[in-house]
Amino acid sequence: MEGRLRRGLRNWRPSPAPVQHIVNDIFYHNGTHRNLFDFELLAWVLEQTGYTECVRVAEEDLLARFPGFPPRNDGEQTLYVRATAPA
Numbered sequence: 001m002e003g004r005l006r007r008g009l010r011n012w013r014p015s016p017a018p019v020q021h022i023v024n025d026i027f028y029h030n031g032t033h034r035n036l037f038d039f040e041l042l043a044w045v046l047e048q049t050g051y052t053e054c055v056r057v058a059e060e061d062l063l064a065r066f067p068g069f070p071p072r073n074d075g076e077q078t079l080y081v082r083a084t085a086p087a
Contacts, residue, residue: 017044018040018041018044037079038079039056039079039081042054042079042081043081043083046081046083049086050085050086051083051084051085051086052083052084052086053082053083053084054081054082054083055081055082055083056079056080056081057080057081057082058080059071059072059073059075059078059080061080062080
């Protein structure tokens with residue numbers, strides 16, 4: 001963790017990753033990492049690890065399939081995605 005605190009922007013380099021990934025790489029609060037995910041970055045991460053058919057779904061769809069899941073009712077802060085696991 002100390003290396004990340006010292007690193008700052010000095011070691012930034014261009015990356016084929018979405019810009020959110022770069023922000024996540026340098027975005028720390030007092031040594032604690034906070035992730036910034038939007039659909040583009042989450043789909044990219046899933047695809048990099050072998051998932052396919054990444055689709056954003058509505059909270060209502062998730063709750064219909066998993067009724068015990070606690071509703072958030074917060075489309076600004078919550079992201080639900082369905083993806084096919086690697087074989």
